Amino acid sequence: MPHGARRIKNMRSRPTNVTREPAIASGNFEELMARAPVAEKTLNPGEKRQVSFAQVLVFELRVRNAMTSPPITAKPTDTLRSIQNLMKAHRISGVPILANDVLVGIVSIEDIITALDGGYINEPVEKWMSRKIVTLRDHFSLVRAVAEFDRHGYGRFPVLDANNRLVGIITRGDVTTCLMHHLERRAEEAIAKEAALAAARAADEKAPRIVINADVKSGDFESAGKISQRMREVLRARGVVPDVRRRAAIIAYEAETNIIIHSLGGRITATIDSKKVRIKVVDSGPGIENIELAMQEGWSTAGPLARELGFGAGMGLPNIKRCADKFSIHSELGIGTQLQATVFLQKAGATL
């Protein structure tokens, strides 16, 4: 049994062909797994997750990814002695025999030992080679290759391409090496991905805090909305969802117009970090006489000009409160009003 001979050493060292095949459709995968849990036989069945991942690979990878190519070959007229020397030189255990580029036989290390025993080591190969050859195709999946190894008990298979040309030779060891190589590569990829993710997360945590602040002048209706707009642009650039952007913008806008309409002037500061927008509004008076009343919808002390422009609905403060996740207001007559509103960026906000 020429194919049955065990290999003496690993194949000569070479870079494993790691061409990536397209992943199989996930729909078929469960079915395939159920039918052929072959990989568990060839791989260490230690960790369940690894084994199932190796199973994925044996379906993904092809014989051409694992085979040794090009193979070391000999001619039918070569002596068995020359084959023995070839095996020694290349540390291989099987040599396909080609006649005019056509595969006609195979000689294994066992054939050589038998020849040495029988004293015909100097005779030509064609007299003693095995002519009944089982071959694999280069496009076969590794799972099929493993199944063929199990079925025939051979140590190696010559590999043919679609044109019946000998393109390589594959052993069980090649399958294992190829799988290990891919597992390692995928593991490295996974680690790199995880590291990149962690780095991105860390960068996000440290996303530069942006502070937008501006003085707002009393009666400056023309400028209303400028701070709000700038804040909105920053939030959009940071990928904050529209609803949250809108709520933050409404808070800033209502606060701006409040300063314009009611105060002697003030300042708005919007601080944006990765988690929240904090809008702080401070004016320099005159202060709200009755905050409870001011928080009531419809109550307004706006003058005729403001009302002419569509303000003074008595909805500003209630609007701010409704849009904010956190809200506080303090006011002192003759000193001024301080308002602070926070909108959390991650939170899915209420619809407005």
Place this chain on the structure above:
Amino acid sequence: MKLKSANKLPPALAAVEATPLTELTGIELTGCYISDLLSDVLANAQPGVLWVTIHTHRNILSVASMKDIAAILFTCGRKPEAAIIAEAVEKGILLLSTPLSTYETAGKLWKAGLR
């Protein structure tokens, strides 16, 4: 309701004899909101609506862009000044004007199916 064609007014806006003040673009109206109080619009208008108002002050653009309002229709023949129209173009907000009163406008828009 879609405003697809570059020159043709959709039926609801044609029904109120609206004149576009900015170029018609392929926007989609999801409904209508009528109010002259900015805070009320900020609190209650939905994104994508046609906003009907008598206000022509530039504050309306701030409010509209904040609420993602698609178009503003001025009633009683009002028209904002050129600078505001230019700003609307920049912000991508369609401006229109109708000679009808707000009440008539509301009735006709409703009847034409903008709901």
